[in-house]
Amino acid sequence: MALSQYHRLVTIDRAIEVLAVKQSILVFTGAGISTESGIPDFRGPDGVWSRVDPADFTIERYLSSSETRRRSWEMRTDSGVLDAMPNQGHAAITALWNTGRMIGCVTQNIDGLHAAAGLPREAIVELHGNVRTTSCVDCNNAMPTEDALTRIDNGDSDPHCLECGGILKVDVVFFGESMPEAEMTRALALATASDAVVPVGSTLSVYPAAYVPLTAAESGAPLIIINQGVTDLDRLASVTIDAPAGSTLSAIARALE
DSSP states (O other): OOHHHHHHHHHHHHHHHHHTTOSSEEEEEOGGGTGGGTOOOSSSTTSGGGTSOGGGGBHHHHHHOHHHHHHHHHHHHHHOGGGOOOOHHHHHHHHHHHTTOEEEEEEOOOSOHHHHTTOOGGGEEETTEEEEEEEETTTOOEEEHHHHHHHHHTTOSSOBOTTTOOBEEEEEOOBTSOOOHHHHHHHHHHHHHOSEEEEESOOSOSTTTTHHHHHHHHTTOOBEEEOSSOOTTGGGOSEEEOSOHHHHHHHHHHHHO
């Protein structure tokens, strides 16, 4: 057995040992859990921000520029997010929920794959929104994002609200927008109530989202970090597992069932 594989098995066993006595586990997910579903991350070598400038996609530019909106919708069309399917990591989190040991899943992801994998809506806190729905910024009329993309496919590159004529925007947090207060409040409450937190696929470097695992750690909950590469909170972790999310979570969920 290669040394790296042995180390991975040892750290997974240690994670299982820590989690086996916990009954209020909080899972915190980032883009790294969805890369196995074919969705690129943001900050990796081939991530989204290696190809586009995030400064081009602020809420101010989106609202003031039809060209920015056209490019934003084009990105949504090309991203493949709406066609992505849950992977074994999402399924493992649902399995862990079904053991009764989890109190919730806080996610930075906008892909909706936790719900698609069968995790109950009441168990999910989506800090950055969900790309699968779109709303008018003026009258809040909501629709499936697929409906807006159909209009784009039919030649309307900057679709507006059919009710009031206002600008349409997918229900995700853009740069320059405030975090949704209710979701952030709920996420921090879960962090305080948790007896362990498992951050998955996140560098834990984006705030205020990273306050969630940090709050849990400061409240005394052990951190079991699963991420390919270092994170900003490794120094606080009880266990760090540098490995793919899907197989690692599956092994942990099986052991805790």
